Amino acid sequence: MSKIMVVDDAQFMRVRLTKLLSGHGYEVTEAENGDQAVKTYRAFKPDAVLMDITMPEKDGLEALAEIRGFDPNAKIIMLTALGQESMVIQAIKSGAKDYVVKPFDPDRVMLALQKVLG
Numbered sequence: 739m740s741k742i743m744v745v746d747d748a749q750f751m752r753v754r755l756t757k758l759l760s761g762h763g764y765e766v767t768e769a770e771n772g773d774q775a776v777k778t779y780r781a782f783k784p785d786a787v788l789m790d791i792t793m794p795e796k797d798g799l800e801a802l803a804e805i806r807g808f809d810p811n812a813k814i815i816m817l818t819a820l821g822q823e824s825m826v827i828q829a830i831k832s833g834a835k836d837y838v839v840k841p842f843d844p845d846r847v848m849l850a851l852q853k854v855l856g
């Protein structure tokens with residue numbers, strides 16, 4: 739069973755994603771900011787990550803760069819809002835595998851995950 743880490747500072751978003759992924763049989767862990775995401779990634783070693791961009795403490799772009807720094811194979815999908823195109827481009831350049839625009843379409847999330855998990 740693949741392990742997925744859900745990172746978002748909005749609790750309702752984490753709850754929705756965790757419910758969706760658990761329902762598809764994934765093992766899910768959550769983090770609520772970039773700092774926690776880096777720590778949880780080291781401990782949980784997820785197979786893929788869904789990462790919000792705008793978060794307190796450390797944002798998704800910083801967390802992405804830090805995680806890719808110690809795990810170049812990290813499979814990270816960004817969760818973005820409309821109007822964040824420049825940040826999405828930056829994320830892809832920093833190694834993000836894909837992005838999903840919020841409010842997310844559950845099928846789009848599952849497709850992105852299946853793609854990165856191979």
Ligand SMILES: [Mg+2]
Binds near residue numbers: 793
């Ligand atoms: Mg946010």
